[in-house]
Amino acid sequence: MDTRNKIALFPEHVAADAPVQDLLHLSRTALQTDLAQALASTNRAEVYARISNIRASLDRHDHQPQENGTDHTMVVMHRTHLIDALDQIVAAQTLERAHYYIERLLKGITETRTSAINDINLNRWKEYDDILTDSLWVIERRDSSGVHMADYWGNFIPQIPNQMMQRYTRQGDWVLDTFAGSGTTLIEGQRLGRNTIGIELQAHVAAAARQRIAAEPNRYDTLAEITVGDSTQLNYRDLLSNYGQRKVQLVLIHPPYFDIIKFSDDPRDLSNAASIEDFLAGMEQIVAQACTVLERGRYMALVIGDKYVRGEWLPLGFLTMQVVQQQGLTLKSIIVKNFDETTGKRNQQQLWRYRALVGGFYIFKHEYIFVFQKHA
Numbered sequence: 001m002d003t004r005n006k007i008a009l010f011p012e013h014v015a016a017d018a019p020v021q022d023l024l025h026l027s028r029t030a031l032q033t034d035l036a037q038a039l040a041s042t043n044r045a046e047v048y049a050r051i052s053n054i055r056a057s058l059d060r061h062d063h064q065p066q067e068n069g070t071d072h073t074m075v076v077m078h079r080t081h082l083i084d085a086l087d088q089i090v091a092a093q094t095l096e097r098a099h100y101y102i103e104r105l106l107k108g109i110t111e112t113r114t115s116a117i118n119d120i121n122l123n124r125w126k127e128y129d130d131i132l133t134d135s136l137w138v139i140e141r142r143d144s145s146g147v148h149m150a151d152y153w154g155n156f157i158p159q160i161p162n163q164m165m166q167r168y169t170r171q172g173d174w175v176l177d178t179f180a181g182s183g184t185t186l187i188e189g190q191r192l193g194r195n196t197i198g199i200e201l202q203a204h205v206a207a208a209a210r211q212r213i214a215a216e217p218n219r220y221d222t223l224a225e226i227t228v229g230d231s232t233q234l235n236y237r238d239l240l241s242n243y244g245q246r247k248v249q250l251v252l253i254h255p256p257y258f259d260i261i262k263f264s265d266d267p268r269d270l271s272n273a274a275s276i277e278d279f280l281a282g283m284e285q286i287v288a289q290a291c292t293v294l295e296r297g298r299y300m301a302l303v304i305g306d307k308y309v310r311g312e313w314l315p316l317g318f319l320t321m322q323v324v325q326q327q328g329l330t331l332k333s334i335i336v337k338n339f340d341e342t343t344g345k346r347n348q349q350q351l352w353r354y355r356a357l358v359g360g361f362y363i364f365k366h367e368y369i370f371v372f373q374k375h376a
């Protein structure tokens with residue numbers, strides 16, 4: 001599954017990596033007129049003739065916007081989606097059904113219908129191929145475009161914040177990342193036109209992230225700032241007030257997976273928590289703070305994996321999930337995502353396989369993205 005970063009070109013959502021030959025730049029008015037004529041037809045044969053004509057005309061670029069400037073309205077569509085929609089009309093068994101499909105296509109090119117929490121145009125939902133809706137994510141390749149790099153051990157793949165922001169935020173919304181690390185969320189936010197605030201304990205990690213963010217184009221002129229501090233202790237309301245904000249529309253939480261990776265020697269670092277209880281207590285403080293600034297009806301995503309302790313599987317993900325639920329948030333989804341393998345790990349694969357066979361356990365290949373919603 002390829003979910004490299006996509007940039008929505010509004011009002012049309014067009015994947016940035018969509019093959020150019022798959023995109024049609026059509027005159028909205030011309031297409032609209034042709035479809036309206038087909039809709040006005042009172043017999044199937046005429047409808048089919050008109051629709052077949054539109055379909056044939058696509059390749060002749062009949063709908064290309066006029067150079068002389070008389071028609072500025074343009075609709076960008078995926079060729080395959082438009083052809084599918086036209087074929088569906090032609091294949092309709094009844095005139096009523098054909099009219100219904102025409103009306104739906106007309107709506108798609110003339111009206112935008114979104115929910116309150118994202119910019120997905122529901123009248124053209126079929127075109128959002130890049131937005132995942134299944135609970136199992138097998139992502140083979142990390143997005144390494146632009147300034148994204150895999151060099152910060154323990155960073156998540158950019159597709160995670162990308163998917164979360166596309167599903168749960170609108171352009172111009174505010175996103176809080178309580179463990180900013182190398183700034184993956186902030187980079188994605190900048191690309192998608194979301195304002196992002198990150199918290200990171202280690203000053204040098206935050207400094208490196210800031211440099212990276214600064215090197216990423218900021219075409220929507222959004223804010224992406226990292227505060228150095230302990231996210232278990234900061235007052236998030238005060239933090240937001242620095243930016244003239246009271247609320248955020250999405251919270252992303254990607255903590256250390258307890259002590260699996262030791263991020264620093266700082267005792268406040270959650271990867272140095274003395275026990276699992278201490279780790280969960282820190283997480284509780286973070287989630288409680290995050291709830292004070294998360295807008296009602298909006299979402300929080302927790303990215304975390306499990307670990308083994310002395311040969312026993314510790315369901316760290318589910319324990320942390322419960323901490324969030326205890327704060328009154330509703331669990332909306334549990335996404336299971338494969339781990340991308342680092343070269344180092346790949347070399348050790350055979351050794352781990354042998355150990356698993358001997359020890360009666362399974363090798364971790366997944367982590368979780370828990371999605372929660374705050375009551376409206």
Ligand SMILES: C[S@@+](CC[C@H](N)C(=O)[O-])C[C@H]1O[C@@H](n2cnc3c(N)ncnc32)[C@H](O)[C@@H]1O
Pocket residue numbers: 152154155156157178179180181182183184185199200201202205229230231232254255256257263264268269270271
């Ligand atoms: C799993 S990483 C996050 C990686 C990030 N998502 C990225 O893509 O780069 C966890 C980060 O949390 C930081 N951290 C650990 N304890 C912290 C705390 N109490 N407050 C703030 N940051 C903390 C670590 O330094 C580390 O950078």
